[in-house]
Amino acid sequence: MAVVRHRSLQFVLWVIVASIAALTSSVSAQDQCRACHEALGDAPSTLFKNDIHAGMGLSCADCHGGNPKTEDMEAAMNKAAGYIGVPKGDGIVKACARCHSSAPIMVKKFNSLLPLNQAELLSTSVHGTLSTTGKEAIAACTNCHGAHGILKKVDPASSVNALNLPKTCAKCHSDARYMRTYSPALPIDQYDKYRMSVHGKRNISGDSKAAECANCHGSHGILSAKDVRSSVYPTNIPATCGVCHSDAQYMRGYGIPSDQLEKFTRSVHGVALLQKKDLGAPACNKCHGNHGATPPGVESISKVCGTCHALNADLFSKSPHKKAFDQKNLPECETCHGNHDIIVATNKLLGVTQDAVCSRCHGESQNPKGYAAAKGMRALIDTLESQEQAAIALVAEAEQKGMEISEAKFKLRDAHQARLESRTMVHSFNEERFKEVVDKGLGVTAVVREEATAALDEYIYRRLGLGLATLAITILVVSLYLYIRKIERRQATGAK
Amino acid sequence: MTPLWKRLYDWVDERVELGGLVEYMGKKYVPVHSHSVWYYFGGVSLFLFIIQVTTGILLLLYYKSGEELAFESVQFITSKVRFGWLIRSVHSWAANLFILAAFIHMFSVYFTRAYRKPREITWITGMLMFFLALFFGFSGYLLPWNELAFFATKVGTDIAGVIPVVGKSVMIFLRGGEDVTGATLSRMFGFHIAILPGLFTVCLGIHLLLVQRQGMSEPEESGHDVKTMPFFPNFLLRDLLLWLIVLNVVAILAVLFPWELGQKADAFAPAPAGIKPEWYFLFMFQTLKYIPAKILFIDGEVLGILVFSAAGLLWTLVPFWDRETKRGRRARFLTYVGIVAVVFIISLTIVGWLS
Numbered sequence: 001m002a003v004v005r006h007r008s009l010q011f012v013l014w015v016i017v018a019s020i021a022a023l024t025s026s027v028s029a030q031d032q033c034r035a036c037h038e039a040l041g042d043a044p045s046t047l048f049k050n051d052i053h054a055g056m057g058l059s060c061a062d063c064h065g066g067n068p069k070t071e072d073m074e075a076a077m078n079k080a081a082g083y084i085g086v087p088k089g090d091g092i093v094k095a096c097a098r099c100h101s102s103a104p105i106m107v108k109k110f111n112s113l114l115p116l117n118q119a120e121l122l123s124t125s126v127h128g129t130l131s132t133t134g135k136e137a138i139a140a141c142t143n144c145h146g147a148h149g150i151l152k153k154v155d156p157a158s159s160v161n162a163l164n165l166p167k168t169c170a171k172c173h174s175d176a177r178y179m180r181t182y183s184p185a186l187p188i189d190q191y192d193k194y195r196m197s198v199h200g201k202r203n204i205s206g207d208s209k210a211a212e213c214a215n216c217h218g219s220h221g222i223l224s225a226k227d228v229r230s231s232v233y234p235t236n237i238p239a240t241c242g243v244c245h246s247d248a249q250y251m252r253g254y255g256i257p258s259d260q261l262e263k264f265t266r267s268v269h270g271v272a273l274l275q276k277k278d279l280g281a282p283a284c285n286k287c288h289g290n291h292g293a294t295p296p297g298v299e300s301i302s303k304v305c306g307t308c309h310a311l312n313a314d315l316f317s318k319s320p321h322k323k324a325f326d327q328k329n330l331p332e333c334e335t336c337h338g339n340h341d342i343i344v345a346t347n348k349l350l351g352v353t354q355d356a357v358c359s360r361c362h363g364e365s366q367n368p369k370g371y372a373a374a375k376g377m378r379a380l381i382d383t384l385e386s387q388e389q390a391a392i393a394l395v396a397e398a399e400q401k402g403m404e405i406s407e408a409k410f411k412l413r414d415a416h417q418a419r420l421e422s423r424t425m426v427h428s429f430n431e432e433r434f435k436e437v438v439d440k441g442l443g444v445t446a447v448v449r450e451e452a453t454a455a456l457d458e459y460i461y462r463r464l465g466l467g468l469a470t471l472a473i474t475i476l477v478v479s480l481y482l483y484i485r486k487i488e489r490r491q492a493t494g495a496k
Numbered sequence: 497m498t499p500l501w502k503r504l505y506d507w508v509d510e511r512v513e514l515g516g517l518v519e520y521m522g523k524k525y526v527p528v529h530s531h532s533v534w535y536y537f538g539g540v541s542l543f544l545f546i547i548q549v550t551t552g553i554l555l556l557l558y559y560k561s562g563e564e565l566a567f568e569s570v571q572f573i574t575s576k577v578r579f580g581w582l583i584r585s586v587h588s589w590a591a592n593l594f595i596l597a598a599f600i601h602m603f604s605v606y607f608t609r610a611y612r613k614p615r616e617i618t619w620i621t622g623m624l625m626f627f628l629a630l631f632f633g634f635s636g637y638l639l640p641w642n643e644l645a646f647f648a649t650k651v652g653t654d655i656a657g658v659i660p661v662v663g664k665s666v667m668i669f670l671r672g673g674e675d676v677t678g679a680t681l682s683r684m685f686g687f688h689i690a691i692l693p694g695l696f697t698v699c700l701g702i703h704l705l706l707v708q709r710q711g712m713s714e715p716e717e718s719g720h721d722v723k724t725m726p727f728f729p730n731f732l733l734r735d736l737l738l739w740l741i742v743l744n745v746v747a748i749l750a751v752l753f754p755w756e757l758g759q760k761a762d763a764f765a766p767a768p769a770g771i772k773p774e775w776y777f778l779f780m781f782q783t784l785k786y787i788p789a790k791i792l793f794i795d796g797e798v799l800g801i802l803v804f805s806a807a808g809l810l811w812t813l814v815p816f817w818d819r820e821t822k823r824g825r826r827a828r829f830l831t832y833v834g835i836v837a838v839v840f841i842i843s844l845t846i847v848g849w850l851s
Contacts, residue, residue: 402754404575466751473744480737
């Protein structure tokens with residue numbers, strides 16, 4: 001009886017153990033790697049439990065190779081069985097690309113909509129260039145996505161989720177020691193600036209629509225900002241910013257217009273940058289900042305414009321307008337020139353005509369002194385321009401007539417320079433100083449006109465001289481001809 | 497009362513015995529026939545050469561050689577020096593007309609077989625002067641140190657560098673180094689105002705002496721009853737009349753189409769589009785462009801240069817291998833060769849000009 005009872009107990013125990021074994025994992029029956037590693041409680045297997053790949057049914061061996069079906073560690077981790085261990089360097093990208101670049105696996109097997117060119121883009125990106133070790137690319141997939149705890153991008157815990165990405169990028173890009181080995185010239189304060197920017201503040205507050213690193217730089221195919229194909233290359237920046245800022249639907253709720261790109265495109269800066277490909281012209285980031293993007297306020301606008309237009313800004317800051325603008329809280333440059341849609345500043349802006357901006361404040365009755373000054377300055381600059389045009393026309397005429405007029409032509413540069421100077425000097429809003437510059441230009445144009453007129457007179461003189469010389473030569477030729485005839489007639493008579 | 501000129505003549509005659517020379521000149525006759533007009537082109541060439549020498553000396557008073565000075569000095573001549581523009585323009589136009597007149601003179605001598613015995617040396621010295629005239633043009637073209645001249649010289653010396661065996665040395669000799677630089681300018685200036693005039697004067701002296709000594713050649717078909725006119729004063733006065741007309745043509749061209757100066761040469765600037773040599777080199781330049789890159793195993797350009805060199809040599813030595821003329825027969829083959837050469841040169845020059 002005791003024996004029977006003992007055998008019964010044995011059977012029960014066996015059933016229990018078998019059941020536990022069967023329950024502890026259906027996994028272990030298929031993936032002995034996870035069975036053992038989870039039993040060990042190591043970090044990779046713990047993280048992998050929540051990994052998107054685990055959810056898709058992928059095993060350790062799909063990345064690490066080997067035989068996951070055998071309990072024998074030696075056999076499972078045998079190189080002959082395809083075990084590669086921990087992929088390193090470019091091996092990581094290769095391991096990921098085995099599935100992520102394969103349409104049959106990604107599309108057919110997993111029904112994925114992820115692009116299949118991520119590995120290719122990474123290899124041609126700035127991160128795909130050779131690292132200082134000389135053996136591998138700078139970054140691999142795991143640097144951003146992690147290795148065993150990879151989550152969907154939309155998962156708030158994912159390292160590449162919009163709200164986490166700035167920190168993920170900053171892991172390397174804010175590390176001075178690390179960055180020095182790859183790109184010493186690249187600043188490492190982007191993350192700090194970003195946190196202070198409008199975009200960064202919104203991102204930190206949980207607004208995943210606010211721009212983060214990938215929105216401007218891209219993700220897998222990031223190129224150097226000096227690369228003409230880069231989304232942050234100067235001529236591409238307006239379009240990159242415009243992806244969000246020109247989308248009225250996307251920008252709804254932020255309380256700012258969405259026509260900046262349209263305005264910028266037709267502005268003097270936009271034409272220079274986008275049509276003439278002048279890299280000296282500002283893109284959005286030159287005024288707003290890039291990582292620390294924030295709209296320049298009333299107090300800083302002249303400083304922002306003054307970065308390039310230094311003389312104008314300096315003259316303005318010392319002018320009587322500075323105080324007046326500050327008192328009325330008017331944005332300095334923007335009040336007269338606008339912001340995104342700044343057009344070429346012509347003489348028309350100055351004066352008291354309908355197109356002029358001065359008369360907006362300096363009305364004839366309420367501010368006659370300013371009105372008269374604006375009117376006088378406009379008259380001066382118009383005179384200089386018309387005199388310069390007259391000089392140019394005379395030089396062109398003399399040149400077209402074949403006269404050597406290079407010296408006068410060279411002086412035209414001084415006249416042009418004086419006109420440019422006068423347009424700058426407008427910002428002093430000092431009629432006397434303005435007149436000095438204009439007078440300098442008028443002096444040069446007078447000299448040029450005089451020289452060009454002398455050349456044209458010389459042109460007529462030369463033709464007159466040629467006419468007289470031709471007449472004299474013709475008379476000589478005819479006389480000589482008659483003389484030859486005369487002596488030949490005489491010779492003929494003599495011969496007879 | 498004896499006229500002043502007569503007294504002057506007597507004074508000189510008393511010392512150097514001019515009488516013999518005047519008597520010789522008085523007995524000198526020029527044949528008159530349907531091809532007599534071609535005789536005048538030798539005189540026209542001489543007159544244009546005299547203009548070149550005169551205007552060249554005047555330009556020398558202000559011209560400064562050197563990378564930093566040449567362009568500016570020519571600019572100064574054309575804009576500041578009284579009549580400097582005229583002298584420079586006349587020098588440039590007369591240079592081109594001189595080469596044109598030399599071309600015409602050479603072909604007229606060729607077609608009338610005036611090179612035949614006993615005038616072989618006259619022909620050889622004439623051909624030497626023709627080649628010197630081309631080199632005069634080439635060397636003088638660079639002197640203003642402007643953009644077109646700089647690149648044309650670069651192309652021209654590059655072509656010289658293609659000549660097998662000696663090409664590289666010739667190119668370095670012409671440039672005064674590997675590249676066209678200020679050294680090339682100094683060298684071309686030296687050629688233009690010293691070496692070439694010296695050589696040319698020697699050839700011209702021999703050429704004129706032989707023309708005077710041997711007289712004008714008569715066409716082969718003229719026979720013995722050829723009409724003549726006295727060289728002095730008839731032919732000389734006609735020459736003078738033509739020279740006056742040529743002078744007027746040069747003046748008209750110089751005033752109405754003043755020679756442009758262009759932009760100063762910049763070795764770092766890209767070559768201007770459609771760079772071409774002067775018109776008298778254009779037919780060769782255009783031909784080289786048409787020759788395929790490789791003909792059998794020979795480089796096309798090399799072959800072209802060799803063919804032109806051989807043709808030039810054969811042309812120069814024509815008095816020695818023209819057996820038909822030597823035997824008193826009409827060398828029709830040579831006439832056809834000459835016609836082909838003229839048509840070839842004119843058509844390729846026009847094509848080169850238009851392309």
